[in-house]
Amino acid sequence: MGASRTLLICLSLASAGMVGIGVLAEVAPSLVILFVALMAFGVGYSICDVAMNLSGAANERRIGRTLMPVFHALFSVGTMIGAGVGALMEHLSVPIGVHLVGVGVLGLVAAQVSVRFLQPAEHVEEPAAAGAGATGVDTMADPLSDTPDPAGWRSRLAVWRDPRILLIGVIVLGMAFAEGSANDWLSLSMVDGYGLTNAGGAAMFGVFVTAMTVGRLLGGRVLDRFGRIPVLRGTAVLAVAGLLLVILGPNIGVAAVGTVLWGLGASLGFPVGMSAAADDPRTATASVAAVATIGYFAFLIGPPLIGLLGEQVGLLNAFWVVGVLAVLAGLCAPAAREPQPVSR
Structure with missing residues (x-):
């Protein structure tokens, strides 16, 4: 459509x-x-x-x-x-x-x-021969055109066999899990683990969302300067460090610092994953859909998984799973590498 x-x-x-x-x-x-x-x-x-x-x-x-x-x-x-x-x-x-x-x-x-x-999504022709743009992919057949996509189901499903797309999906999965777990359980974990009031727990979630927003507002400049791989690795480190402070912190002040780091660390995985999945305009629609599906899986299983673990070991200890997935997302960062220009 x-x-x-x-x-x-x-x-x-x-x-x-x-x-x-x-x-x-x-x-x-x-x-x-x-x-x-x-x-x-x-x-x-x-x-x-x-x-x-x-x-x-x-x-x-x-x-x-x-x-x-x-x-x-x-x-x-x-x-x-x-x-x-x-x-x-x-x-x-x-x-x-x-x-x-x-x-x-x-x-x-x-x-x-x-x-x-919205800007009309018309076909964009780069000033290169045969429609090959600076990224080395055909940009004349942009899937965002406001005309139906003629590709068949077989070609759309082929992206699920692409290791790069699957690894980008793991990046998004890990960071979406980090974001979703905070959305659903951070407030209550502050009440149960640190003795805050319900209002205090809600305020701590506000700190997390604010940190995520700041990270995303500044993220574009950071990505343009340092590139996707270093930034994804760095944000994964921030997320893990923040989780460790939240889980092991001796007091609410340390946990608050951890919450800020957690929010900053979780801020860029999803948007960078979407950009990386759409690098090749010829397969962007199917690739973004595949990566989004993998990422949504985190929102589907994350809340009940953390809740079930929280009943057994406490909510703070349940966040160890989030840290493991954040580490995995950082390890998969090379899959999001920017397309290399075509040498002429």
């Missing part, structure tokens, strides 16, 4: 699902209809996520600068705004159904308005 139509349809689908969830919460609770609404939200959100990352990668190629971390920083900003609005709605005793319907309606409006301002 092309990038623009996909974003319009899928963002609208996700927003409609949110409206449906809100209406059900207030009017007529129904498990079957709720299932349909949640499926609409999940399917629309996930496909929209892939399309947004593809569009971000196209902008990076055309502008020649690292932009993906900034786009993901705005995702983090949205998370903070959403949390703040949710807290305000709770404080004002606004029914949750009304809240969700309002969010869904805003999403529908945003879908109609924002897509109009």
